[in-house]
């Protein structure tokens with residue numbers, strides 16, 4: 340039914356372990372093939388689930404990582420709403436500088452209050468790492484799923500779902516606060532080599548079921564369809580409890 344592969348774990352601890360193994364494998368493959376690992380991460384609940392095992396993983400060469408943000412709120416980097424701040428607390432601080440500061444691609448704090456300038460600046464940061472001629476091809480996107488089916492800051496019914504030129508776009512009317520944000524757009528999302536959604540808990544069960552079993556809804560998460568076809572869901576049993584027609588895999 341869904342083109343996405345769904346891994347269901349008995350607990351969030353098991354999910355974090357499975358996710359760690361998956362990220363380790365992709366990171367090693369990318370570094371062996373092109374000398375770096377490019378990854379964009381969401382905010383929300385994802386950083387904590389990601390960092391549990393990853394932060395202590397000595398098999399990964401984090402010095403070769405380039406970490407971007409799949410979306411960011413237009414606030415200062417030390418603001419409680421900043422996705423960067425959450426990733427810093429959950430992961431970067433625990434890695435003790437293993438990812439060089441220059442490879443942590445935050446929004447430019449000097450334009451954080453202006454979503455349009457912030458999006459343009461962030462697109463330039465993508466160009467600096469990936470080049471400007473072709474759409475960036477991330478090795479991995481680690482994405483969250485909001486209870487309304489949004490991912491990145493791409494919300495159901497929003498005109499930004501149809502953005503097909505910009506790589507990074509501003510949003511001024513996010514239905515979830517804060518209103519002003521920037522987000523990767525579908526041209527970039529769907530050009531990634533692999534995408535992993537990470538979501539957990541009873542509060543996500545209805546949306547997980549809708550996304551996997553009602554493709555006609557065309558919710559933002561359902562529109563994540565990279566050319567590679569590699570989209571994986573890492574969920575726990577509470578989030579997957581309403582799935583009835585979906586093949587559930589174990590890792």
Ligand SMILES: O=C1O[C@H](COP(=O)(O)O)[C@@H](O)[C@H](O)[C@H]1O
Pocket residue numbers: 380381382383384385409410411412422482483484485486490491492515
């Ligand atoms: O606002 C946002 O929400 C989504 C989902 O967050 P979650 O806490 O429900 O997992 C997140 O993926 C996105 O990065 C963030 O800006």
